Amino acid sequence: MTRRIVRTITQLAAAALFAFLIIFFLDRNFRLLPNAVHEYMPQHHHGLVVTDVTITQCSKVNLFSSCKLDPDLWHRVEKNLYLDKSWVSSAYVHVQRKKEEELTADDKVVVGLTVGRLDPSNSAKGQADERWESRQAGLWVLRSSKPTASDSKKAVTAVDVLFGDDAVEARDGWELQNTPLLLETGPDIPSAHITVRQGGDVEPIKPQPRINNNGKFKIMQLADLHLSTGVGHCRDAVPDEYEGGACLADLRTLDFVSKLLDEEKPDLVVLSGDQVNGDTAPDAKSAIFKYAHLLIKHKIPYVSIFGNHDDEKTLSRAGQMEIIEQLPYSLSVAGPDDIDGVGNYYIEVLAQGSSKHSALTVYLLDSHAYSPDERQWSGYDWIKKNQIDWFRQTAEGLKKKHKEYTHIHMDLAFIHIPLPEYREKDSQYVGAWREGVTAPKFNSGFRDALVEQGVVMVSCGHDHANEYCMLSADENTNNPELWMCYGGGAGFGGYGGYGEYVRRVRLFDIDMNEARITTYKRMEYGDTAGHIDQQIIVDGGNVIPPRAKR
Structure with a gap:
């Protein structure tokens, strides 16, 4: 009898362990799949107010522990506060919401959230029915029992979570709690911060780019920032220490960019992909907000496309673009739903003064990530036929309007992965070619489409240590047709280990008085004041070969 009981208990324990292992590994594998994470997208106001906020903590090894609450009462913010980096613990923020018009005299509305070990009521005067209420992880909630019109204006209408000691909030109307939630985390788990909208x-502000009154316009290309969730770790840094201390990738990258924004004062910033370093950015939003916050602070409009790392093991391209589209100064859009990729679009830069005519058109296309046909075309993906068709149709459709501009209109383009023509060693180029060109092996013909539509320059990222501009010419007449440039890797979270490579940023200084484009690079280390490899690539609206500096 005793043996039977022992055998039964052993079998039950084995079954429980087996079930746990299945759930555990399915759960982990699901999280590791690209685009499998469904992040909480805070709801727009639409009359909803938050009536309560709480945090659940649970154990991954205890099958009877749960982080779920009644879904009819609570909405869970689908971000594990441990970012799935803890083997044993999970925690989630839960929010109760109600339509404003359905509130009764007995309802309470959240009008404040804070984080700390001490009761905020001890240091602030308040009504007896508006005391701060304690929740787990050091969260304190202030609720008003008088949902009047004045309370409605300060009512919390959305709650979110951002991660990292360097977390920043980029959305208008939102406020980040600088004190992180009090969770038992290790050094490898970024701190979790509550952020709220009242x-x-x-x-969001969406400024229309316009040529300055002096006829000038400057574009800064930020290629391959490779930002993380948290401060990140430097790769192949030159030098490997930063201001006498350890090199923290994101801090050093953003300090470099901030310095150039102050000095160069660009009119438009193009983020040409791999802003987010997928492997080290389990919360893509926290990484995106870092560069957005910097550009918003400088009041510079910006556009972005995706690289092969942005949505790697993190939020999908569509999910990221939905966030980016709603940010101040962002002119990025998802583009047409019926063509491949996310982020196929263009923006117009208007002529100076109050003119409504376009002086510059900037095309941005999604060059995707990895080949869909590894057996035949190993390596990286290519711009698809329906994208090229869209580009041709769009460019043709804009030509009539562009002719109304009294000067020479110019078209530019930006992608992430280089075109196959970047490999042509016999072509003239200015700048350093340090590494193999990881362009797609299948040539879909986008270079020819660019030339056909009169685009004078295309610039990419992807190969961090390549930072040349190459002249593509007609194979029969040898006439210059298109400049193909690299931005050069700017971020310390990405590789740079080619011959002591120094991070850099490419700029395009455009003079519409002469229809001239001058390009150069700025360095993070060494000759930090110099204009590296400065050259005129377009003059009088025409692509020209390399020539001496002016």
């Missing part, structure tokens, strides 16, 4: 939506 009141209704704030329409």
Whole structure:
């Protein structure tokens, strides 16, 4: 009898362990799949107010522990506060919401959230029915029992979580709690921060780019920032220490960019892919907000496309673009739904003064990530036929309007992965070619489409240590047709180990008075004041071969 009981208990324990292992590995594998994470997208106001906030903590090894609450009452913010990096623990923020018009006199509305070990009520005067209420992980909630019109303006209408000691909030109307939630985390788990919106939506600022009154316009290309969730770790840094201390990738990258924004004062920033370093950015939003916050602070409009790492093991391209589209100063858009990729679009830069005519058109296309046909075309993906068709149709459709501009209109393009023509060693180029060109092996013909439509320059990223501009010419007449440039890797979270490679940023200085484009690079270390490899690539609206500096 005793043996039977022992055998039964052993079998039950084995079954429980087997079930746990299945759940555990399925759960981990699901999280490791690209684009499998469904992040919480805070709801727009639409009359909803938050009536309560709480945090659940649970154990991964205890089958009877749960982080779930009644879904009819609570909405869970689908971000594990441990970012799935803890083997034993999970925690989630839960929010109760109600339509404003359905509130009763007995309802309470959240009007404040804070984080700390001490009761905020001890240091602030308040009504007896508006005391701070304690929740787990050091969260304190202030709720008003008088949902009047004045309370509605300060009512919390959305709650989110951002991660990292360097976390910043980029959305208008939102406020980040600098004190992280009090969780038992190790050094490899970025701290979790509550961020809230009070009141209704704030329409983001979307400035229209315009040529300056002096006829000039400057574009800064930020290629391969490779930002993380948290401060990140430097790869192949030159030098390997930063201001006498350890090299923290994101801090050093953003300090470099901030310095150039102050000195160069660009009119437009193009983020040409791999802004997010997928492997080290389990919360893509926290990484995106870092560069966005910097550009918003400088009041510079920006456009972005994706690289092969942005959505790697993190939020999908579509999910990221939905966030980016709503940020101040962002002119990025998802583009047409019926063609391949996310982020196929163009923006117009208007002529100076109050003119409504376009002086510059900037095309941006999604060059995707990895080959869909590794057996035949190993390596990287290519720009698809329906994208090229869209580009041709769009460019043709804009030509009539562009002719109304009284000067010479110019077209530019940006992609992430280089075109196959970047490999042509016999072509003239200016700058350093340090590594193999990892362009797609299948040539879909986008270079020819660019030339056909009169685009004078295309610039990419992807190969961090390549930072040349190459002249593509007609194979029969040898007439210059297109400049193909690299931005050069700017971020310390990505590789740079080719001959003591120094991070850099490419700029395009455009003079519409002469229809001239001058390009150069700025360095993070060494000759930090110099204009490296400065050259005129377009003059009088025409692509020209390399020539002496002016």
